[in-house]
Amino acid sequence: MKLSNKKTLLKKEQILSAAIDIVKKRGFSGATMEEIAAELLMTKGSLYYYFKNKSDLMYQCHNFVLSQATEELEEILAKGGPVKEVLRKMIEKHIHYAIEEKETFNLIMEPKRYFNKEQLELVLKLRNYYEGLFDEIIQRGLKSGDFHAEDPAIARMIILGAMNWIQQWYRVDGRLSKEEIVRIYYDYIIKILE
Amino acid sequence: MKLSNKKTLLKKEQILSAAIDIVKKRGFSGATMEEIAAELLMTKGSLYYYFKNKSDLMYQCHNFVLSQATEELEEILAKGGPVKEVLRKMIEKHIHYAIEEKETFNLIMEPKRYFNKEQLELVLKLRNYYEGLFDEIIQRGLKSGDFHAEDPAIARMIILGAMNWIQQWYRVDGRLSKEEIVRIYYDYIIKILE
Amino acid sequence: MKLSNKKTLLKKEQILSAAIDIVKKRGFSGATMEEIAAELLMTKGSLYYYFKNKSDLMYQCHNFVLSQATEELEEILAKGGPVKEVLRKMIEKHIHYAIEEKETFNLIMEPKRYFNKEQLELVLKLRNYYEGLFDEIIQRGLKSGDFHAEDPAIARMIILGAMNWIQQWYRVDGRLSKEEIVRIYYDYIIKILE
Amino acid sequence: MKLSNKKTLLKKEQILSAAIDIVKKRGFSGATMEEIAAELLMTKGSLYYYFKNKSDLMYQCHNFVLSQATEELEEILAKGGPVKEVLRKMIEKHIHYAIEEKETFNLIMEPKRYFNKEQLELVLKLRNYYEGLFDEIIQRGLKSGDFHAEDPAIARMIILGAMNWIQQWYRVDGRLSKEEIVRIYYDYIIKILE
DNA sequence: AATGAATGAGGGTTCATTCAT
DNA sequence: GATGAATGAACCCTCATTCAT
Numbered sequence: 032m033k034l035s036n037k038k039t040l041l042k043k044e045q046i047l048s049a050a051i052d053i054v055k056k057r058g059f060s061g062a063t064m065e066e067i068a069a070e071l072l073m074t075k076g077s078l079y080y081y082f083k084n085k086s087d088l089m090y091q092c093h094n095f096v097l098s099q100a101t102e103e104l105e106e107i108l109a110k111g112g113p114v115k116e117v118l119r120k121m122i123e124k125h126i127h128y129a130i131e132e133k134e135t136f137n138l139i140m141e142p143k144r145y146f147n148k149e150q151l152e153l154v155l156k157l158r159n160y161y162e163g164l165f166d167e168i169i170q171r172g173l174k175s176g177d178f179h180a181e182d183p184a185i186a187r188m189i190i191l192g193a194m195n196w197i198q199q200w201y202r203v204d205g206r207l208s209k210e211e212i213v214r215i216y217y218d219y220i221i222k223i224l225e
Numbered sequence: 226m227k228l229s230n231k232k233t234l235l236k237k238e239q240i241l242s243a244a245i246d247i248v249k250k251r252g253f254s255g256a257t258m259e260e261i262a263a264e265l266l267m268t269k270g271s272l273y274y275y276f277k278n279k280s281d282l283m284y285q286c287h288n289f290v291l292s293q294a295t296e297e298l299e300e301i302l303a304k305g306g307p308v309k310e311v312l313r314k315m316i317e318k319h320i321h322y323a324i325e326e327k328e329t330f331n332l333i334m335e336p337k338r339y340f341n342k343e344q345l346e347l348v349l350k351l352r353n354y355y356e357g358l359f360d361e362i363i364q365r366g367l368k369s370g371d372f373h374a375e376d377p378a379i380a381r382m383i384i385l386g387a388m389n390w391i392q393q394w395y396r397v398d399g400r401l402s403k404e405e406i407v408r409i410y411y412d413y414i415i416k417i418l419e
Numbered sequence: 420m421k422l423s424n425k426k427t428l429l430k431k432e433q434i435l436s437a438a439i440d441i442v443k444k445r446g447f448s449g450a451t452m453e454e455i456a457a458e459l460l461m462t463k464g465s466l467y468y469y470f471k472n473k474s475d476l477m478y479q480c481h482n483f484v485l486s487q488a489t490e491e492l493e494e495i496l497a498k499g500g501p502v503k504e505v506l507r508k509m510i511e512k513h514i515h516y517a518i519e520e521k522e523t524f525n526l527i528m529e530p531k532r533y534f535n536k537e538q539l540e541l542v543l544k545l546r547n548y549y550e551g552l553f554d555e556i557i558q559r560g561l562k563s564g565d566f567h568a569e570d571p572a573i574a575r576m577i578i579l580g581a582m583n584w585i586q587q588w589y590r591v592d593g594r595l596s597k598e599e600i601v602r603i604y605y606d607y608i609i610k611i612l613e
Numbered sequence: 614m615k616l617s618n619k620k621t622l623l624k625k626e627q628i629l630s631a632a633i634d635i636v637k638k639r640g641f642s643g644a645t646m647e648e649i650a651a652e653l654l655m656t657k658g659s660l661y662y663y664f665k666n667k668s669d670l671m672y673q674c675h676n677f678v679l680s681q682a683t684e685e686l687e688e689i690l691a692k693g694g695p696v697k698e699v700l701r702k703m704i705e706k707h708i709h710y711a712i713e714e715k716e717t718f719n720l721i722m723e724p725k726r727y728f729n730k731e732q733l734e735l736v737l738k739l740r741n742y743y744e745g746l747f748d749e750i751i752q753r754g755l756k757s758g759d760f761h762a763e764d765p766a767i768a769r770m771i772i773l774g775a776m777n778w779i780q781q782w783y784r785v786d787g788r789l790s791k792e793e794i795v796r797i798y799y800d801y802i803i804k805i806l807e
Numbered sequence: 808a809a810t811g812a813a814t815g816a817g818g819g820t821t822c823a824t825t826c827a828t
Numbered sequence: 829g830a831t832g833a834a835t836g837a838a839c840c841c842t843c844a845t846t847c848a849t
Contacts, residue, residue, distance in 0.1 A: 039829090058338055060254045064823065076825080077830050085823060144252060185401075185409045188394060189387040196386020199333070207379075215379050223413050233811080257839065270842080271813050279840065427808090446726055448642045452844065464846080465809050473844060532640055573789075573797045576782060577775040584774020587721070595767075603767050611801050621832080645818065658821080659834050667819065814846080825835080 043081050043091075046071060050092050055133075059089055059145050090150040096136070097157050100128055104164045114172040115221065121168060122194065122220060123213050129198045130209060136198070162187060169224065178224040190220050237275050240265060245286050245329045252328045253283050253339045284344040287336070290329045291351050294322045298358045308366040309415065315362060316388065316414060317407045323392045324403060332389050356385060363418065372418040384414050431469050431479075433459060438480050443522035447477055447533050478538040485545050488516060488524070492552045502560040503609065509556060510582065510608060511601050517586045518597060524586070550575060557612065566612040578608050625663050628653060633674050633717045640716045641671050641727045672732040675724070678717045679739050682710045686746045696754040697803065703750060704776065704802060705795045711780045712791060720777050744773060751806065760806040772802050 049070040053062045064075045064085055082088040107120045128136045146154055165187045172178030180186045194216065201212070243264040247256045258279055262269045276282040301314045322330045336348045359381045366372030374380045388410065395406070437458040441450045452473055456463045470476040495508045516524045534542055553575045560566030568574045582604065589600070631652040635644045646667055650657045664670040689702045710718045724736045747769045754760030762768045776798065783794070 042829095061338070063821085065821095074831050075823085076832075079824075080829060144255060181412065182409050185406070186413060188390060189410065189413050192387040192390020192393075193383040194386070195390060196333075196382060199386075200382060212379075215376055216383070218375065219380065219383050219417055222419075223416055225416075230811080236812090258841085259839075268814055269840085270815065273841070274812065430808090446642075449726070451842085453842095462810050463844085464811075467845070468808060532643060569800065570797050573794070574801060576778060577798065577801050580775040580778020580781075581771040582774070583778060584721075584770060587774075588770060600767075603764055604771070606763065607768065607771055607805055611804055613804075618832080624833090646820090647818075656835055657819080658836065661820070661822095662833065810847105810849085812847090814844105816843095816845105818842080819840090821839080822837095823835105824837105826831105826833095828831090 039081070046078060046081055046088070047091055047095050050088055051096060054089070054092055062089070064088075086145060086147060086150070090146050090154065093146075093154060094157060097154075097161055100125075100136075101157070101161045101164070104161070108164060108167060114168065114175050114177045118168050118172070118220070118224075119213075119217050121165065122190075122217055125191075125194050126197060126209070126213050126216065129194055130201050130212075133198050136195075162191060165190065172224060180224055186223055189223060193220075233275070240272060240275055240282070241285060241289050244282055245290060245326070248283070248286050248329045249327050253287075253334070256283070258282075280339070280341060280344070284340050284348070286329050287331075287340075287348060288351065290322070290326050291348075291355060294318065294326075294330065295351065295355050295358070298355070302358060302361060308362065308369050308371045312362050312366070312414070312418075313407075313411050315359065316411050319385075319388050320391060320403065320407050320410065323389055324395050327392055331392065332385075333392070356381065359385060366418060374418060380417055383417060387414075427469070434466060434469055434476070435479055435483050438476055439484060442477070442480055450477075452476075474533060474535060474538070477533050478542065481534075481542060482545060484524070485542075485549055489545070489549045489552070492549070496552060496555060502556065502563050502565045506556050506560070506608070506612075507601075507605050509553065510578075510605055513579075513582050514585060514597070514601055514604065517583055518589050521586050524583075550579065553578065560612060568612060574611055577611060581608075621663070628660060628663055628670070629673060629677050632670055633678060633714070636671070636674050636717045637715050641675075641722070644671070646670075668727070668729060668732070672728050672736070674717050675719075675728075675736065676739065678710070678714050679736075679743060682706065682714075682718065683739065683743050683746070686743070690746060690749060696750065696757050696759045700750050700754070700802070700806075701795075701799050703747065704799050707773075707776050708779060708791065708795050708798065711777055712783050715780055719780065720773075721780070744769065747773060754806060762806060768805055771805060775802075 046067070050062065050067045053067050053070060057063075057066075064078055067088075068075045068078055078088065082091065103124055104121055107117060107124060111117065166183060169178060169180065169183050169187060173180065173183065197212065197216075207215070240261070244256065244261045247261050247264060251257075251260075258269050258272055261282070262272055272282065276285065297318050298315055301311060301318065305311065323332075328334070332352065336352075337345055340348055360377065363372060363374065363377050363381055367374065367377065391406065391410075401409070434455070438450065438455045441455050441458060445451075445454070452463045452466055455476075456466055466476065470479065491512055492509055495505060495512060499505065554571060557566060557568065557571050557575055561568065561571065585600065585604075595603070628649070632644065632649045635649050635652060639645075639648075646657045646660055649670075650660055660670065664673065685706055686703055689699060689706065693699065711720075716722070720740065724740075725733055728736055748765065751760060751762065751765050751769055755762065755765065779794065779798075789797070
């Protein structure tokens with residue numbers, strides 16, 4: 032199997048995309064190879080040509096989503112600007128994902144029970160990197176004097192946890208619009224960091 | 226089965242306790258009736274004498290832990306004292322559950338994936354009540370002038386989200402002990418509420 | 420266990436009655452010891468004091484119903500009268516059972532898969548006896564010259580089969596009333612026997 | 614699974630055939646997926662590649678046999694010939710099915726006990742159609758003057774009921790051979806219709 | 808006489824995985 | 829590259845049956 036083959040890589044991505052759709056709906060253990068294959072008009076067996084096993088496929092799904100989110104945050108950070116404004120954009124982006132991509136974003140919250148040791152290691156590395164982007168902006172703020180934090184790593188976790196929790200209670204027809212939520216969250220987060 | 230029978234109730238609790246142990250380790254869908262029974266030196270079938278089905282048992286696990294946590298928070302609230310001190314105790318308790326009871330207490334997991342309609346309704350009711358206890362202490366603080374909050378409901382959600390997220394990253398052998406985490410979280414939460 | 424004990428016999432009959440009710444609803448294999456016991460506000464285990472096992476209980480159910488029907492036919496036969504009139508009454512009675520006691524009567528039609536060899540033997544004997552009551556009236560008719568039949572045993576089976584089949588299509592609000600059905604069936608049966 | 618695939622269809626028929634054999638012996642609820650698979654030197658799980666579940670398989674067994682019988686009756690009717698001769702062939706065929714296919718063909722059993730709503734609807738439709746074929750030949754006889762019947766619909770039911778009942782008492786080693794039974798039944802049925 | 812409790816053998820069903828073609 | 833087909837382990841659940849109390 033030439034994995035370097037362009038066609039193969041394309042197909043892998045298609046499978047990933049379909050798998051992510053299914054995982055969004057059913058969760059990791061709820062997703063079946065059967066349903067994923069069906070979405071692609073393929074058969075179960077074919078998936079095993081591209082992925083070693085379900086665990087491998089699930090792992091790469093997780094990777095894919097996390098990487099995508101990572102890239103978007105990197106862009107925001109790269110663009111630069113006033114620290115608080117950059118943070119605001121990152122918050123907006125993260126909350127957007129948490130609300131609009133709800134289930135996809137849940138990927139990030141799924142337990143690591145499904146991955147083996149090496150996969151787990153890589154997953155943690157990626158997670159750390161993603162979370163590190165928030166550390167990055169916090170550090171900028173600390174240097175610029177905009178922020179103050181006793182334990183910046185914990186501050187970052189508090190912020191992430193708070194934002195991820197939104198998907199538990201957010202309703203499209205709720206009291207607050209997405210924009211208002213972002214604004215209020217931003218205000219509270221600033222309180223944490225000042 | 227006589228539900229009034231003390232022996233029966235005791236056994237039910239023993240089963241619940243064993244089930245909770247397994248769920249902690251394996252999660253709701255990873256836990257098997259077989260393993261739970263084995264833990265008690267019973268056979269699978271016997272469990273069905275006490276619980277209607279797996280879903281029922283799982284629900285009662287979640288319920289049990291959540292109810293217990295609820296009671297403990299109620300006690301803390303009932304005892305009264307300086308608002309911030311009461312809040313600190315509540316934070317301590319919640320973080321304890323999030324870390325030690327992990328999956329069973331897991332408020333992040335989407336209950337609709339594991340529970341049926343009636344169970345779901347009860348779980349959500351209980352969750353709401355539990356979360357309301359945090360509203361209660363926040364209100365006390367607002368009245369006493371200890372706290373200030375633009376949108377107290379959102380503040381409460383930020384606080385809960387932040388704490389629930391701990392179970393995603395906490396490691397027994399991590400940099401920080403549980404006590405230190407509690408202290409740092411308390412400090413940040415006070416910043417949010419002041 | 421003194422089976423001769425009057426109390427015991429009474430209890431046995433109560434159990435039988437409840438069991439028949441359940442079998443009516445669920446069929447032989449669908450009936451469970453649990454449900455039968457519940458109907459009597461007893462527990463499963465207690466049933467085994469009165470009946471060796473489920474097969475035994477089912478067998479006695481079958482016996483009970485069949486015996487009851489047998490008695491009623493015997494009465495009609497004993498009363499005597501013009502052959503055709505007696506036959507008409509028997510037909511009326513049998514059809515009444517088939518329609519009104521539908522499920523109970525179905526007991527008689529249930530397969531013998533559930534019974535062991537000795538039970539089977541006795542069941543067949545009882546069945547033969549019941550069916551023999553129709554042979555009896557046919558014989559009377561043959562002797563009196565009212566009837567003629569090449570193979571009376573087969574004639575009797577045709578008649579019984581035809582009547583038992585009614586419960587497959589009879590509807591309370593159907594085209595024909597019970598009385599009309601009895602009349603038409605009687606006419607056709609006479610055609611068979613003349 | 615490609616339903617158009619001939620091999621698949623063939624296999625489905627093989628499974629059906631084996632299932633029919635088992636159902637003949639054990640009845641619908643007595644038949645197990647295990648035993649059916651074993652008969653084919655397959656494993657339980659494989660059956661689910663071809664049939665959705667046991668209920669589906671059982672339904673198709675009944676359907677298959679009933680459809681086959683229907684086709685054969687249709688052929689006989691299509692071929693035409695003297696009314697009484699056609700009826701004789703139909704009786705022969707029906708009795709053959711009632712005896713040889715026993716449980717699978719079983720028209721006495723209440724389909725609602727084994728089939729779900731949609732299956733039930735289809736079964737009843739097919740049964741009605743099958744029974745209608747007997748109406749057809751009766752009508753021909755009425756037109757040709759061979760038969761006379763006060764209520765032809767009831768006559769048909771009497772005839773069918775009589776024949777279906779045979780499977781309750783027929784024994785391979787009984788007094789009468791299948792051929793003799795057919796002849797005697799034919800004679801009696803003619804008496805009903807003349 | 809009765810029961811609470813436990814058992815264990817099965818049955819239906821699902822699904823990741825394999826493999827010849 | 830892909831698939832049809834089969835597998836087998838695992839899981840949930842039911843239920844007749846047993847037995848100490």
